[in-house]
Amino acid sequence: DAGVTQSPTHLIKTRGQQVTLRCSPKSGHDTVSWYQQALGQGPQFIFQYYEEEERQRGNFPDRFSGHQFPNYSSELNVNALLLGDSALYLCASSFLGTIGPGELFFGEGSRLTVL
Template sequence: DAGVTQSPTHLIKTRGQQVTLRCSPKSGHDTVSWYQQALGQGPQFIFQYYEEEERQRGNFPDRFSGHQFPNYSSELNVNALLLGDSALYLCASSLKGAGNTGELFFGEGSRLTVL
């Protein structure tokens, strides 16, 4: 059973650049959520995609955008990178039809460093 896969695992960018992170959800899951985890902090909700639409959004600026594809995979895009965007970006998948049990299955994350 394939778990949540994310790519790339590590990347380094400079201020002002743009980055795209990718996620494939766990087999059978249809909902993808993205989280930002700064060093020493808990994950912070960025947004969630279901049926190829953004369904919920956390307190993040419009520089953060995303997309979900028909095969349920997802991308997170961050424009005009700031030093403060350096973090571990986590993708989590769930199954909407299973109801709100609160269970999320996380990938291992993409570690972004902005110089």
């Protein structure tokens, strides 16, 4: 049973460019959340998708957008990249019907470097 898979694992972009990160949730999961982890910081919530709609959003600008597909996979798009966007981007999946919050599974992340 594959867990949460993310691609690419590493990428380098320059300021002003756009990037798309991809995530496939764990089998049986229908909800995908994205987190940004800057160096030396804890993960920060970006947004969550369920049934192809954004359910909740953290304190991130509109340059950050996402999408969820019918097969529950998701993309994170960041436009007009800034140096401060350099971070590890983590995807986490869960099943909406889960009561406890512990059933949140993280992928290994996509390491984005903006030069």
